[in-house]
Amino acid sequence: MNRSPSPKNSPDIQELLQNFRAGDPGVSDQLVSILTEQLKHDMANFLGPSHPETEDIIQETLMATLNYLTRDVEFQGDLIGLAVTIARNRGRDLLRRNQRWTQTSIEPLAEWLESPQKNALEMVEASERRALLQKALDSLPHKCNNLLRLIYLEEIDTEEITKSMGLKSRQVVYYRKAACLRRIKKIFHSLLDRRSIHVTRGAKSREESGN
Amino acid sequence: METDVADLNHYECIDPQVGGEIWRLDDPATEPALAERLRLHCQYCAACRIVRALDAEIAAGVQEGELTIARPISRSRQGFLWLGGLGATAMAAGLATIMVLPPTAPSSTQITRSGESAPAIERPVSNEVIAGVRPKLKWTPLPGARAYDVSIRSVEGEYAWQERTEDASLQVAREAALPQNQRFRVGVTPIPAHLAPEGGLRSTFRTGTSLETLIYRLTHGSVTAMAAGVVGTLALIVGAVGLTWPRRR
Numbered sequence: 499m500n501r502s503p504s505p506k507n508s509p510d511i512q513e514l515l516q517n518f519r520a521g522d523p524g525v526s527d528q529l530v531s532i533l534t535e536q537l538k539h540d541m542a543n544f545l546g547p548s549h550p551e552t553e554d555i556i557q558e559t560l561m562a563t564l565n566y567l568t569r570d571v572e573f574q575g576d577l578i579g580l581a582v583t584i585a586r587n588r589g590r591d592l593l594r595r596n597q598r599w600t601q602t603s604i605e606p607l608a609e610w611l612e613s614p615q616k617n618a619l620e621m622v623e624a625s626e627r628r629a630l631l632q633k634a635l636d637s638l639p640h641k642c643n644n645l646l647r648l649i650y651l652e653e654i655d656t657e658e659i660t661k662s663m664g665l666k667s668r669q670v671v672y673y674r675k676a677a678c679l680r681r682i683k684k685i686f687h688s689l690l691d692r693r694s695i696h697v698t699r700g701a702k703s704r705e706e707s708g709n
Numbered sequence: 710m711e712t713d714v715a716d717l718n719h720y721e722c723i724d725p726q727v728g729g730e731i732w733r734l735d736d737p738a739t740e741p742a743l744a745e746r747l748r749l750h751c752q753y754c755a756a757c758r759i760v761r762a763l764d765a766e767i768a769a770g771v772q773e774g775e776l777t778i779a780r781p782i783s784r785s786r787q788g789f790l791w792l793g794g795l796g797a798t799a800m801a802a803g804l805a806t807i808m809v810l811p812p813t814a815p816s817s818t819q820i821t822r823s824g825e826s827a828p829a830i831e832r833p834v835s836n837e838v839i840a841g842v843r844p845k846l847k848w849t850p851l852p853g854a855r856a857y858d859v860s861i862r863s864v865e866g867e868y869a870w871q872e873r874t875e876d877a878s879l880q881v882a883r884e885a886a887l888p889q890n891q892r893f894r895v896g897v898t899p900i901p902a903h904l905a906p907e908g909g910l911r912s913t914f915r916t917g918t919s920l921e922t923l924i925y926r927l928t929h930g931s932v933t934a935m936a937a938g939v940v941g942t943l944a945l946i947v948g949a950v951g952l953t954w955p956r957r958r
Contacts, residue, residue, distance in 0.1 A: 575724040583723040587755040647778040650771045676732030
């Protein structure tokens with residue numbers, strides 16, 4: 499994997515990164531200070547001003563970012579972009595969780611909840627996930643459908659797939675599979691979006707009728 | 710920036726340069742150090758973790774028989790599907806046209822010098838088979854006619870009905886419903902009678918079952934509609950055979 503030095507970081511941050519990797523103990527505080535400022539601003543936009551979870555998300559993000567930098571010594575990407583994206587993804591997790599908890603009725607799942615072996619919510623989620631995944635698989639384009647069918651359903655060896663599809667190397671099969679998975683992710687998420695909007699509308703109308 | 714609901718599902722890759730190489734985790738030939746780095750990236754990157762999770766989920770779902778990946782339709786089969794669909798549409802359109810439009814009347818010898826058709830009974834056309842017992846009769850209006858005397862008589866039986874109307878059409882009255890499976894003669898006499906064309910306004914028709922009516926319509930429908938129906942049927946057959954033909958692996 500050839501990677502050229504990223505031009506995204508300012509010279510100051512680039513220098514701080516180098517010193518951080520070199521083990522300079524004071525640098526992490528400076529990095530934290532720079533990132534905290536940026537994260538506060540971004541999270542205020544993302545979650546809204548003075549969200550009760552903002553501080554936790556920023557702390558978790560700082561920890562995750564520093565851990566990532568410690569472990570991935572080759573990191574040359576955009577440091578602020580890295581931290582902001584981690585924070586936003588955590589923000590998404592939080593909002594999705596809140597959205598789900600406020601709208602999922604537990605009462606019909608009482609029987610499952612009693613069973614110590616089964617986690618009712620996980621079961622519901624798994625079945626919903628599979629249903630959405632099936633829809634995503636059904637709407638794949640011809641080439642992806644063909645490739646994934648060979649890989650998952652017919653369990654054909656990568657070498658054979660390479661030959662039968664007239665590809666240059668096995669790596670192309672892996673690359674195309676990943677591209678198809680990203681496409682599934684995109685379809686899957688757009689299906690989730692529609693479902694979320696539907697659920698949100700349903701909750702709003704329930705609230706309105708309750709009031 | 711306000712976060713909307715739709716945005717919640719779109720996780721972003723925290724380090725796209727590394728995330729773009731995630732596919733190498735599947736490749737056994739990937740160097741261990743790089744594989745380790747990609748795994749580390751996945752630990753921190755929700756977007757790439759989702760891709761990996763989808764991979765595992767599809768594999769497990771297919772294994773457990775809960776997910777399936779339908780065989781894609783080949784181009785040739787898609788062609789047959791289209792052909793069959795178009796054929797079915799053409800056939801349906803042809804049939805509908807045949808049933809909706811009046812049947813073609815047998816060629817008339819009563820052609821006037823001007824080239825216009827002579828006055829005639831337009832429905833039922835000569836020798837038409839009709840399914841109902843109260844047909845609506847229709848004829849060419851005659852200029853100057855104040856009214857028309859309409860009569861229907863069965864050829865073999867004793868049925869007879871007569872009615873006067875001022876219009877150029879008349880539906881058989883409920884109490885005068887026609888008996889089934891009989892041949893009838895219909896005559897229309899204008900008032901005054903001298904307006905009647907040479908030979909008068911006369912026709913014959915028959916009452917029959919729905920099947921007999923359908924067969925009659927199919928054999929006496931508009932040529933264009935019948936051609937569309939025949940071509941459509943052939944296309945439908947070819948499409949159906951093409952789709953059900955055993956496929957090669």
